[in-house]
Amino acid sequence: MPPTALKGTPVVGGIAYGPALWPGERPAFTPDSAEIPESERDAEAKRFADAAAAVAGRLRDRASASTGVAAEVLSATAGLAEDRGWVGAAKKLIAKGAQAPAAAIAATDEFAALFTKLGGLMAERVTDLHDVRDRVVAELLGVPEPGVPVPDTPSILVADDLAPADTAGLDPALVIALVTRLGGPTSHTAIIARQLGIPCVVAVADLAEVGAGTAILVDGTTGVVEIEPDEEQSRSRVDESRRAAEAAATWSGPGQTADGHTVAILANVADGTSARAATDHPVEGVGLFRTELAFLDRADEPSVDEQAALYREVIDAFEGRKVVIRTLDAGSDKPLKFVSQEHEPNPAMGVRGNRIASVHPDIRTHQLDAIARAAENASATPWVMAPMIAGAGEAEEFAAEVRSRGLVAGVMIEIPAAAVLAPAILSKVDFVSIGTNDLTQYTMAADRMSAELAAFTDPWQPAVLNLVANVARTGKELGKPVGVCGEAAADPLLACVLVGLGVTSLSSAPVAAAAVGARLAQTSSDQCREAADAALAAEDPEAARTAVAAILL
Known part of the structure; x- marks a missing residue:
């Protein structure tokens, strides 16, 4: 393995070369010390419920426009935004004076801890729940929903982890490979990467070392991610991989x-x-x-x-x-x-x-x-x-x-x-x-x-x-x-x-x-x-x- 390379678990084969693209920042919210007046708490609870419903509606619209696994996971994520337990926990916090964004964050922390403790398939939902939280908070703050930006040039999406809503709508002509620090070979990210037909490597330690815009080469067959490799050699490997894929096609x-x-x-x-x-x-x-x-x-x-x-x-x-x-x-x-x-x-x-x-x-x-x-x-x-x-x-x-x-x-x-x-x-x-x-x-x-x-x-x-x-x-x-x-x-x-x-x-x-x-x-x-x-x-x-x-x- 080259000295300037990281190793992960290969998921979808193929070679891709391009700049690293990190998802957009999640919405930041710092609650002030003042409680919501009791007379305004019902309205604040409604504001939260409306925001959650709006997020769920957008996710369902995307599910309707998708097919296969992408549609399935988007529908399941939409269900999380309207989960009675999560919504109820947030409303209880608002009833005690919490601001709606703070309630969304606190309720998510509570359920994420529970899901992690349960382990298995429920632990898989923590990434999805955090994604729903961020989308609802963004809706409440009136800022754009977080997620994957549309790159100007074909790029390689790198992230700690990716929620289904992030990966389901990707354009494989612009996002040419996926690399994550977390996740496993059968995670939603891996399954959707295979559906898109783009190289994918997961569980890459030290991925944070790769800065946005850094040129990287992803080998989805070996699981090796090379950092700033020789450009000519990299493009040659990509061409060879493309010819093999075209022959297979x-x-x-x-x-x-x-x-x-x-x-x-x-x-x-x-x-x-x-x-x-x-x-x-x-x-x-x-x-x-x-x-x-x-x-x-x-x-x-x-x-x-x-x-x-x-x-x-x-x-x-x-x-x-x-x-x-x-x-x-x-x-x-x-x-x-x-x-x-x-x-x-x-x-x-x-x-x-x-x-x-x-x-x-x-x-x-x-x-x-x-x-x-x-x-x-x-x-x-x-x-x-x-x-x-x-x-x-x-x-x-x-x-x-x-x-x-x-x-x-x-x-x-x-x-x-x-x-x-x-x-x-x-x-x-x-x-x-x-x-x-x-x-x-x-x-x-x-x-x-x-x-x-x-x-x-x-x-x-x-x-x-x-x-x-x-x-x-x-x-x-x-x-x-x-x-x-x-x-x-x-x-x-x-x-x-x-x-x-x-x-x-x-x-x-x-x-x-x-x-x-x-x-x-x-x-x-x-x-x-x-x-x-x-x-x-x-x-x-x-x-x-x-x-x-x-x-x-």
């Missing part, structure tokens, strides 16, 4: 290795809009249809007819092709407004995903009815899978519900117990899909948003790959498909490893499909298996990457 499918072994290349989508956009990429169908978007922004449960119409949009976008629908993955950090849930001390391991059906069975029943209705007269039968399955009993019960409606039944493998019990689970269902984001977090007992633990939450972890290998081996023995729909499926080198382990389909952000398909097309089945063996034998993610690169590059 010409790949049009179908998915297969150099010796003709078939691997389905599929898309992750969230709604009809993102599904239709995915058809512009060389994908063969949908490997993960996240259905949460229809629920998260609702005060009441959407009707069967409403859901069926939404699901049919995705089915129609891929008429006659494979569509895998994941049932509602809510709870934890994605609470449903129309479901009352008790406070959970550790929500990341609480009532989420399929577990909601044990408390509110009608929600899953209605959703399966809606999927069945959406599938009527369709030219291909949808595949339906449940998230957060831990054992064979749950899998069997879910499969019976799905099959009774004439649909193809599967489950997600994202809990280590499910990976260990793959033979029992696969005997009950028609297919499985491995969600590597949560599987990595739970396997390594590491919060995926922790910069200090970013190496643990790297999907290249040999322990995680060994679990994937167990599931894939079982699938081959039983003759049942085993897919991967986590972010690991979007990494071209890791995709080859997964295929070498026996994975039969790869589903990711559509923008990643061409690079993954092109890499597989250049790689034989034997090379994939050799790469898989090397990754399994490695001691850590960096060693695994190095060993696989030596074989495939």
Whole structure:
């Protein structure tokens, strides 16, 4: 590594060179010692509520103009701005005389401490909550909302961390790479960077040393950030990377290795809009249809007819092709407004995903009815899978519900117990899909948003790959498909490893499909298996990457 370089965790491959761009300053507020007179406190509380509603409205407008993961995370962030607990805490402070901006800050501090203590997925929301706080304070002070400035020239966005609202609306022609001091390989920043198709490196210590405007070179494959490198050499590396990306972009499918072994290349989508956009990429169908978007922004449960119409949009976008629908993955950090849930001390391991059906069975029943209705007269039968399955009993019960409606039944493998019990689970269902984001977090007992633990939450972890290998081996023995729909499926080198382990389909952000398909097309089945063996034998993610690169590059 060059002496004037920083090292982080690589997330999205590619090379970018340009000036560092830091986000704009957050609004500063210094409260004075005077309390709000009692006669003005109701008006001050209304002023706060109006500001929070205005921020939520703008975030929802941006969600409506976005697709896929960007729309999902913007909607979830808008929900934070109107969270009853946070708004209520601020109003209580105002009722005691606090100024609205001071109340917003104090209430945020209170909830941020709580979220951090809870850990897991709730800790991930702290960055989002701070972002909402700053936007509400800016609204109250009458100053511009904080966020990412629009650069005059293509630049590399560097930050301690980035909220979804910062990253979701980025123009990849102007923001050509992302580098953060915090965050992990499966953070919102990483996922959206992959959706945008720009290099991304996270968990870069000492990033504060990089001043605004400093020329840097970002290598999203190795995780190295070079400071003020040789300009000519840097531009040469960028050109070489661009040529490789352009060559990969010409790949049009179908998915297969150099010796003709078939691997389905599929898309992750969230709604009809993102599904239709995915058809512009060389994908063969949908490997993960996240259905949460229809629920998260609702005060009441959407009707069967409403859901069926939404699901049919995705089915129609891929008429006659494979569509895998994941049932509602809510709870934890994605609470449903129309479901009352008790406070959970550790929500990341609480009532989420399929577990909601044990408390509110009608929600899953209605959703399966809606999927069945959406599938009527369709030219291909949808595949339906449940998230957060831990054992064979749950899998069997879910499969019976799905099959009774004439649909193809599967489950997600994202809990280590499910990976260990793959033979029992696969005997009950028609297919499985491995969600590597949560599987990595739970396997390594590491919060995926922790910069200090970013190496643990790297999907290249040999322990995680060994679990994937167990599931894939079982699938081959039983003759049942085993897919991967986590972010690991979007990494071209890791995709080859997964295929070498026996994975039969790869589903990711559509923008990643061409690079993954092109890499597989250049790689034989034997090379994939050799790469898989090397990754399994490695001691850590960096060693695994190095060993696989030596074989495939």
